[in-house]
Amino acid sequence: MSAPKTYNIVVLPGDGVGPEVTHATKAVLSVIGDFYGHTFNFSEHLIGGAGIDAVGDPLPQETVDACLAADAVLLGAVGGPQWDGGKRRPEEGLLGLRKAMGLYANLRPLQVSPVLAHRSPLKKEIVEGVDLIVFRELTGGIYFGEKTRTPDRATDLCEYTVPEIERVARAAFQTAQQRRGKVTSVDKANVMETSRLWREVVSRVHREEFPRIELEHALVDSMAMHLIRKPREYDVILTENMFGDILSDEISVLGGSIGLLPSASLGSSGPGLFEPIHGSAPDIAGQDKANPVGTILSAALLLRHSLGLEDEAGSIEAAVAAVLSAGAVTADLGGTLGTRDAANAVIDGISAIHWAAAHRVQMHWA
Ligand code: NAD
Ligand code: IPM
Ligand code: MN
Helix, strand or coil: CCCCCEEEEEEEEECCCHHHHHHHHHHHHHHHHHHHCCEEEEEECCCHHHHHHHHCCCCCHHHHHHHHHCCEEEEEECCCHHHCCCCCCHHHHHHHHHHHCCCCEEEEEEECCCCCHHHCCCCHHHHCCCEEEEEEECCCHHHCCCEEEECCEEEECCCCCHHHHHHHHHHHHHHHHHCCCEEEEEECCCCCHHHHHHHHHHHHHHHHHCCCCEEEEEEHHHHHHHHHHCHHHCCEEEECHHHHHHHHHHHHHHHCCHHHCEEEEECCCCCCEEEECCCCCCCCCCCCCCCCHHHHHHHHHHHHHCCCCHHHHHHHHHHHHHHHHCCCCEHHHCCCECHHHHHHHHHHHHHHHHHHHHHHHHHHHC
């Protein structure tokens, strides 16, 4: 167990359901702090539409400065229809922050809980036992290439460099070494030049540095089909920015709800950014309906990857597993709980785990 310490966590609630899920997650982290003797100092800053409304900027400089100085950053979501057509877009804030923090690898893990397999629109026997992780390249590709616009013409440039591909490929292969040893690299090498470079570089990094890992290449269109047909076959999925965005929302359906999926965005050094994969869910915002589990599991990834607190991360994950098994879930999973009560159920789960641990120690002493 790690020695008690003080950590500075920047929280960016953002828009829509973002404030609800981040506030619920702060409560969970505070309880973890109480149990393990850590102090988490939270400071909230503006991003997205909230930043546009308050100061006319989706990514105020003081938010960037606070994030770079923090131990880790927890984000809710950005965006919403009220900012469509405006001069600035909320999404610019998130993209700019990822770039400013150098977060090139976005990890999106999915394990399908046996108790929730029936919630997927796919057959239980297809989704049960799925355990995969997407490595999405996060600071390159069509998201960040030059954009042009005239009244009757628009372009988005898709660009990748060798070092950009190498670093995310290495991260994916390293993770595969700790898992089942298989990487599926997804591209569109039959059409796109960036994909042909992607495939070449991934193959070389594999050959030179990770020859023991099983590597397969897949084209993104058929991959979208295979993910629904045989998702259990995948271990680590490595792909570029846009394909990773799309495929990870598709994969979320295997687990029963997009509201369950966490993510970690990491660079080579410095704080990481942790956020659920879902968006601001404007249709349910402000109604205490959002599933907070994706954000709570993102906090577990924050504890593990940015703070090195493995036991603490594990106790959040164990509590979430217990809560899901008990059916204490929000409406997206067929339950009756609101955001607040779902988070309180996780807090009760953490308390129960700790009580059981303390009890075992006492019995041992007796
Ligand atoms: P969305 O993920 O916000 O919502 C898609 C559907 O999933 C909706 O029906 C929503 O109610 C549901 N959903 C999402 N999160 C949920 C949760 N926690 N609990 C229960 N149900 C949940 O995607 P969208 O509607 O396409 O996008 C809405 C806005 O969010 C857009 O402005 C988009 O740009 C933005 N967005 C932001 C992020 C981010 O901040 N990382 C990610 C995706 C989309
Ligand atoms: C995500 C979102 C973002 C993305 C948007 C909001 C910029 O969809 O985090 O998955 O496309 O990366
Ligand atoms: Mn997305």
